[in-house]
Amino acid sequence: MALKLKTKLLAGFMLLVSLLIVAGSVSILEFMKLSTSFTEILENNYKSIEASKTMLEALEREDSGILMLLLGEWEEGRTILKESDKVFMEAYTIAKNNITEENEDALIADIQSKYLQYKEKWARPIVDTFKEGNIDWYQNNAHQDFIQLKISINQLMTINQESLYEEATLLRDNGHRAVMPGIISLIGAIVFSLLLNFYLNQQFISPVKELTKAIRRFNPGDYQVHSKNKSKDEILLLEEEINDMLKRIARKNDTR
């Protein structure tokens, strides 16, 4: 059975509306993912990278403090070491409380044990002992621990940087995927409107024009309107009703 004009129009608009609803929902969903990626980048990786950088800076300062002690500068050396240790531990705590990547916990534990080993080297007296001015001691003990610790902190920074890169790529892709449905829906809606216009013209405007022409051609003696309309919808119904009306008028005229 042929669809009625009302049903056809409704179906057409429903299809268009469903396209726009889906496009809108997809965009919202992807933008929500985008927001999650932003948070993940800031919370998970950026904090740990900054903490690693601070630890490295503190470590460099501690190395300078040890060199001061080796030169016999007790006061200045101890002050630098104390301040740097505090900074290091604060950064370490941030990193420890922000374990988000695979193997990050093992690296944090490794940094802790290596730092304690390193700290043990400079916590004990240096000034006025055999260590003062002893470059060999520095090279074989403190400096070796310093290098090993730096490697571990760099590893921590690298895994967070890699994750940050991955998240940033995801962010870019999510951004792309959030925008594309909108663009494609826009183009789709334009094409859809053109199609709808074509069908409206073909199914509604043209039959109405045909009917108008037929009415204009109407000969009072005929009592019948003949349009070229082939559709089986409301337009045909209208034509049939007009013909019925004309027949009724004819009957009324005949009875007079």
Added chain:
Amino acid sequence: MRLEVIFKILGVVLLFNAAFLFIALVIAYSNQESSLIPLLFTTLICIIFGLFPMVFSGKHETLSFAEGITVVVSGWVITCVIGMLPYLMWGGEFNLTDAWFESVSGYTTTGSTILNDIEALPKSLLFWRSATHWIGGVGIIIFVLLILPHARNARITLLNTEMSELSKSNFHFKARTTIQILIVVYVGLTLVETILLRFAGMSWFDGINHAFATIATGGYSTKNSSIAYFENVWIEVIIMVFMLLSGIHFGLIFGTLTGSRYNIFRSKVVRSYVLILVLGIILVALKLFFNNFYSWSESLRYASFQVISVGTTTGFATVDTAIWPVFTQMVIIYFTIQCAMAGSTSGGLKFDRVYLFIKSVTKQIQLIKHPAGVFAIKMENRTISDSLERQTMLFVVLYVFTFFITTLLLTTMDIDLTTAFSASIATLGNVGPGFGKVSSLGNFDGLPNLAKFILSLNMLLGRLEIYSVIALFTIRKR
């Protein structure tokens, strides 16, 4: 021209694509892939635009030639547009040009890619890539014809516009039976190859994808290094056999299976086609062996695979032919020009036309010697009409002209001659890989965007056999 009829058939084309998109969607959903939304959205677009014309259109049983041509050409274009949407929306290496190139290359079964890292694609998109080959292999319109209801006359018109005269030559049936045979052979070959590849060691996923690409003579692989990745001689043998079968007229394959007298073994064209392939393999293998590239068995193995791959317009690779001697490259270029048989899933010039061209040239030479003589050209015991002979000669001229113009256009973009020449002929012939920057293990990513658009137009011209496109524009001018 009745646009509502055209829109309705194009709607069916979109719905057919939606079926394959839905399978890709299921893969994306089950693996929780990032391609889920792009595939979902494209499927919905296909369903909405596919159903919309059906709401307004009634039954139509006839189709004029002009409407048929419009349906065929615009059906391919619309399919390619829809095919690029999942790539474009997913992103990664795809921008608008690259997504369009990949889609056209997929549907036209060319198999040229712009991807540097194929394995980075989600499984669902890898499936979609291979599915575009399979949909385009036998021709999307052929699939649509099978499901088009109440349209016997329309079916005949569309079949006549989608298939060339030569392609129809070995089908001795009515339109609907011809379509059914095509589909049965196509699906049957795909199923058998998938099972064999699984037994040879491929996963089901890789097996299906490679079977899609082989039977459609496409060439998209799920691996960066194509078939070379598997390092499995049995996989290579299976793919070679099925590439060869897919390059042969499907009517003859059906005839062989059903014991008809129109079969592979009695066909002179098949015999000549296989003979030339064997000759090509021997020449390439000998050159590789004597140039100390490989041992004799390796030379034969690699030469067989590459010659059959290119000679059937598939484009799979087991080795990078760009490093091979120039002579072997020239042999492969010959096969890129020749292409496979009419009535197969291959595109381009087609061996039958080369065969007919040579026979026609021989006839002309005889006519010079004996101007009053009457010489008839016979193919498969059938006398070729003068009009078909003229059409074929004109097609060869148009084909050469098109590929010359494309090469010329590419060189204006400062692309080297080897790349420009081989890319033009490989895309027009729907083969895939060329030489230079676009060699068998390389890709088309490095080419300028304009070059990619020109080459994708080339692929469509090769697939639509040039005439359909010309006919479309000449009809519109009337």
